[in-house]
Amino acid sequence: MPVSEIRIRKPETVAAATSSPASTLPDGVSLSAAAQPISDIRKFLYARGSSSLADRGFSGLMMLCAASIFAIVALIAFELVLRSQLSWQKFGISFFYKFNVDPDTHLPTFWDPVSGTFYALPFLYGTLISSLVALVIAVPLAIGVAIFLTEMCPKFLRGPLAFLTELLAAIPSVVYGLWAVFILVPMLREDVNPIFIRIFNDPYIVKAFGWTGIVGEKGFFGGANYGLGMMAAGVILAIMILPIISSLTREVMNAVPHSQREAALALGATRWEMIRMGVLRNARIGIVGSIILGLGRALGETMAVAMVIGNRPEISKSLLSLGYSMASVIANEFSEASDNLYLSALIEIGLALFIVTIIVNALARVLVWAVTRGTPARVN
Amino acid sequence: MKASLRQSKTRSAMRAATDHVATGLAILATILVIAPLFAIFGYLVFKGASSLNLDFFLKIPKPVGEEGGGMANAIVGSAVLLGVASLLGIPVGIGGGIYLAEFGRGTRFANAIRFTADVLNGVPSIVMGIAIYSLIVVPQHHFSAFSGGVALGIMMIPTVTRTTEEMLLMVPNSVREAALGLGVPNWRSVLSITLKTASPGVITGCMLAFARVAGETAPLIFTALGNQFWSTSLREPIAALPLQIYVYAISPYEDQHRLAWAGALVLIALIVIAVSLVRYVASRGILKGAS
Numbered sequence: 035m036p037v038s039e040i041r042i043r044k045p046e047t048v049a050a051a052t053s054s055p056a057s058t059l060p061d062g063v064s065l066s067a068a069a070q071p072i073s074d075i076r077k078f079l080y081a082r083g084s085s086s087l088a089d090r091g092f093s094g095l096m097m098l099c100a101a102s103i104f105a106i107v108a109l110i111a112f113e114l115v116l117r118s119q120l121s122w123q124k125f126g127i128s129f130f131y132k133f134n135v136d137p138d139t140h141l142p143t144f145w146d147p148v149s150g151t152f153y154a155l156p157f158l159y160g161t162l163i164s165s166l167v168a169l170v171i172a173v174p175l176a177i178g179v180a181i182f183l184t185e186m187c188p189k190f191l192r193g194p195l196a197f198l199t200e201l202l203a204a205i206p207s208v209v210y211g212l213w214a215v216f217i218l219v220p221m222l223r224e225d226v227n228p229i230f231i232r233i234f235n236d237p238y239i240v241k242a243f244g245w246t247g248i249v250g251e252k253g254f255f256g257g258a259n260y261g262l263g264m265m266a267a268g269v270i271l272a273i274m275i276l277p278i279i280s281s282l283t284r285e286v287m288n289a290v291p292h293s294q295r296e297a298a299l300a301l302g303a304t305r306w307e308m309i310r311m312g313v314l315r316n317a318r319i320g321i322v323g324s325i326i327l328g329l330g331r332a333l334g335e336t337m338a339v340a341m342v343i344g345n346r347p348e349i350s351k352s353l354l355s356l357g358y359s360m361a362s363v364i365a366n367e368f369s370e371a372s373d374n375l376y377l378s379a380l381i382e383i384g385l386a387l388f389i390v391t392i393i394v395n396a397l398a399r400v401l402v403w404a405v406t407r408g409t410p411a412r413v414n
Numbered sequence: 415m416k417a418s419l420r421q422s423k424t425r426s427a428m429r430a431a432t433d434h435v436a437t438g439l440a441i442l443a444t445i446l447v448i449a450p451l452f453a454i455f456g457y458l459v460f461k462g463a464s465s466l467n468l469d470f471f472l473k474i475p476k477p478v479g480e481e482g483g484g485m486a487n488a489i490v491g492s493a494v495l496l497g498v499a500s501l502l503g504i505p506v507g508i509g510g511g512i513y514l515a516e517f518g519r520g521t522r523f524a525n526a527i528r529f530t531a532d533v534l535n536g537v538p539s540i541v542m543g544i545a546i547y548s549l550i551v552v553p554q555h556h557f558s559a560f561s562g563g564v565a566l567g568i569m570m571i572p573t574v575t576r577t578t579e580e581m582l583l584m585v586p587n588s589v590r591e592a593a594l595g596l597g598v599p600n601w602r603s604v605l606s607i608t609l610k611t612a613s614p615g616v617i618t619g620c621m622l623a624f625a626r627v628a629g630e631t632a633p634l635i636f637t638a639l640g641n642q643f644w645s646t647s648l649r650e651p652i653a654a655l656p657l658q659i660y661v662y663a664i665s666p667y668e669d670q671h672r673l674a675w676a677g678a679l680v681l682i683a684l685i686v687i688a689v690s691l692v693r694y695v696a697s698r699g700i701l702k703g704a705s
Contacts, residue, residue, distance in 0.1 A: 073587065079594035092601035093517045099509025100518065100527045103575065106568055107534055110545040117548045178443025186440055195444065202451050204685055208628020208656045209678045210661045213454050216461075216671070273450045280447070304429050308434035327536070334538025336632040337660060360541045361632070366543070369636050386545045388537060395536035399529065 073394045082114065087139050110388065118382035120375055123151065129382060130154055143320075145347035145363075147372070152379035154386070156347040160264070160357035165332040166341060167268025168275055171323055174281035175272075182268065183280075184287045196284070202278035211341035214270040219342055222269065223261030227354060230255045247351075257352045265353040267343040271335055275328035282327060286320025287313055325400025330394040334387060336361040360387045455682075462679025465672040470680075475642050475658075478667060485677050487644050491559070491653040492628065494646055495638060498563025503570025504620050508609075510571065511578025511616075516604050528579070531572040542569055543633035551637060559652035560643070562638025566630060570623040577619025581612040621692040625685045631656040633702055655681050 080089070121129065133142040133153050144153045183196055233239065234248070234255040248254050290313050299311035314321070344356025345366060360383050371377040438444070469484045476483030518524030542565050550561040585608050593603035609616065631654075634640070639651035639663060646652070655677055662674035 075591055076587075076594060079591070080600055089600045092604070093513070096509045096513035096517060099506045100513035100524070102506055103510060103527055103531050103534060103572060106571070107530055107537075109549065110537070110541065111540070113545045113548045114541070117544075120646070175443045175447055178440045179447050181436075182440035182444045186437055195448070198448055198451055201686070202447070204625055204689060205454060206631070206656055206681060206685070208629065208631040208660050208663070209454070209458070209682060212659060212674055212678050213457060215663055216675075217453070217457055240434065276447055304433040306433040309436070314456070330536045334536070334540070336538065336540045337656075341660075341664060361538055364540050364544065365632055365635055368547075381544055381548070384541050388541045391536055391538055392533055395533045396529070398536075398583075399532045 055186035105123055113367035114381060114385040114388055118378050118385050121382045122374065122378075125152065125379075127346045129379070130152070130158060130386070142349075144349075145358075146182050147367075147376050150375060152375065154360070154383050155348050157358055157360040157363050157383060158386075159269075159349050160343060161359040161361070163353075164264055164267040164271055164343060164357070164359060165329055166270035167264060168332045169325065169329060171269065172279060172328060176276050176324075176328070177283055177321065179276075179280045180283035180287055181309055181313075184284050185305070185313065196281075199213070199277050199280055201277075202273065202279075207274070207335060207337040208341075210270055210274055211338035214266060214338055214342045216272060219261040219266050222266055223259060227255070227259050227261070227265065231259060231354075247380070252351065254351065254353050257350065257355055259354050260356060262342055263354050263356050264343065264346040267339045267359070268353070270338045270342055271332045274335060274338065275332050278331055279324050279328040282324030282402060283317070283321050285401060286317040286324065289320070289406045290316045317405060320402050320405030323398045323403075323405070326394055326401065327398035330391050330398060333394065334361055336365050340365045360384075416573035444487040458581045458675065458682055461672070461675040462677075465676040466679065468611040470636075470673070471678055474644060478665075478670075480691055481586075481669060483673070485653075485655065485658055485673065488653040488655045488658040488677065489645075489680070490646060491638070491641065492655040494648070494652060495560055495563045495566060495634070495654055496624065496628055498560065498648070499566035499570055499621075500624060502564060502567030503623065504574055504628075506567075507571045507574025507576050507623070508616065510575035511582060512604060512609065514575065515582035516608065526574070531575050536575075537630070539565075539569060539630050540632040543635060543637055546633065547636045556649075557637060557639035557651045558579065558649050559638055561632045561650040562652065562654070563648070565633040565637050566627040569627050569630065569633065570620075573626065574620055577622070578612075578616050580618065581615030584615070585611045607694070618692050621688055625689050628685055628688075629656050629681060631660050 069190060125132075129152070131153075131154060133144045134151050135141070136143050143149075143151055145151065177198060183192055183199075209223065232248045234253055235250060240250045243249050250256060294312040294316055295308055299307040339359050340362030343359055343362055345358055345362065346356040347358045347363070349354070350357070364380050364384055364387075368377070369378055371380055439441045468480055470486075471484060471489065472486050473482070473484035474487045475485065510531070514524050514528060546561050546565040546568070550564060551557055556562075581609070589611060590603060590608055593607040594600065598607070634654050634657050636655055638657065641651045641653040641659045659677045659681065662670040662677070665671070
C-alpha cells in the first residue's frame, strides 16, 4: 500500500517544485537560474553555513572590487567630457577637420597655441598613418612567426622562441624610444631611407607610375630625409605591436581543432596547404581580431612615438616628413599648456583617443572571443 | 596519359616548392622578429654597462654641465610609486577576479565586467594620466607621488583581475566542495583554500601587471611630474626611473644620454629579473600552497 501512495504523490511534488521553486523552498536556498554552474551539493552546503553574514559581506566586497572596473571607465569618460567642454563649445565638431589659412604664405595652420588656433587634424593624420605603417610591417611578420611557432617549429625551440617574442612585450615604451632615437633613427637615415628614396625617385619609375602620386618628389618618399618622422614612428610601433599580434594569432591558431589539420593532411595536402586551408581559414576571424587589437595598441602608444615622430603639427604625404600624433601631443604639451582653452583642446584629443581605442578594442575582443570561445584558457 | 602524368609531376613539384618557400618565409619572419630584441638588449648592455657605476645607484642627478651624478632618487621614487600602485591595484584586482570566478560565474554582470576589463586594458596610458590629473591633481592644486601611484594602480587592476579569474577557474570544484563539506564558511574557503591553491598563478599575474606599469612613463608626466631632488613624500612631486630616462633621452647633453642608457639597462634588468624569477618559482611550485 505505501508504495502506491508514493507513486501517486511523487508527480505532484515535482510539478509543484518546478512551477514555483522559490515559494516551496526555505529562505536562502534559492534555485535561481543565474547560479546554474554551481552544483546542488554546494548550494546545500552554502545554505547550512553558520556565517551567512560574513559570507554575504565578503561576496559584496568582492563584487565592489569587480564593479570598480566599471566605475573607472565611467570616471575616465566623465572627467574627459567635463574638462574638454571649453574646447568643444568653441570649436564643435570642426575641431577635427578644420584649419586656418595663413594670409601671407597661404599655408594651412592647424595648431598654434600663441594665436589660439587648435585644430586636431594633423594629430589624427599622424596617428593613423604611423599606425598603418606599423601594421603593414608587423602583420606579415607576426603571422609568419605565429605559423612557424605553432605549425613548423621543432618542439625544443618552441618554448624559448615564444618566450623571446613575448619578452619584446615586456620592454617599456620609453626604452624603445631611447633605442629608436639613438640607433634606429640614424640607421633609417643612413641606410634604409636612401634605398626607398632611390627607388621612389628613380626617373623610369617616376615616368611609369607618376600618375599614382606615390612616387617622385611629392610622393611617399619625397622631401628631406631627417631620419625622424612617420617612417621611424611606424617602424618602432611595428616592433612594439608585433608580440601582441603574434601571441594572439598563436592563441587562435591553437584553438583550431586538430581534426582540421589531420583532414587536410589525409587528403594529401602539403604542410603549407594544410596551414592555409586547415588553419588560417578557420582562424581568420580571430587573426583579424588580433590585428585590430595591435592597431588599438599602436593608436595609443605614446612615449616611443613622441620621441621619434618629429613633433611638428603638419600634414604631408611623405613618410619621411616630420609629423605629430594624438598621444604624443598630449605627452609633450600637457604640462606646459598655459591657458584653459589649450588644456581643454588637449583633453579633447585625449577623449577622441579614448573613444577610438575603446571601439577598436571592443571590436577586437569580440572577434578573438568568437574563435577562442569554447577552448580552455591557455596557461603559461 | 604520359602528358597528364608529367603535368601532375610538375604540379606536385610546384606544390612542394611552395611549401618550402612558405617554410622559409616563416623562418625569415621569426628571425626578423627576434633580431630587434637582440639589437635592443645588445645596445642596452653595450651602452648602459659602461655608464653604470656605484654613483648611479647612490647619487642624485647633478646640475646640467657637471659630470657624474646618478639616479638614486629616481630608483627610490619608482619604488614608492610602485608601492602605492600595488597597494591599490593588487587587492582590488584580486577581489575582482574572485568575484568573477567564484560568485558571478556565468552571470551577465560578470560577463560585462570581464569585457570591460579587457577593453580598459587597451585604453592608452596617457588617457589614464589625463583622467587622474583632472581627478586628483586639479582638486589638490599640486602634482604628487600619490596621484602617480594611483594612475599606475588603476592600470594594474584589469590585468590582475583577468589573470586571477583564469587561475581560480582552474581550481577543481571538488576542492571547494571538500572545504565546504568540512564546515568551512564560504569566504574562508575562497581565501584560504581556492585562492591559496591558485596562488602561484595569481602571483605571476600580479608580477606581470607590476612589470608592465613599472616601465610606464606617459601617465606619470603630469601626475608624478618628476623631481631632481630627494623626495619620498606622497604629497610632493617624485622622480621615477622611466620618467628620468625620457627626460635625459631627449636632452641635448651627451652625459645625460649615457645616464639614460644606464637607467634603461637598470629598468629592463629589474623587469626581466622580476618576471623570470616569478616564472621560475611558480613553475617549481615552491610557493606556499602550490600543490
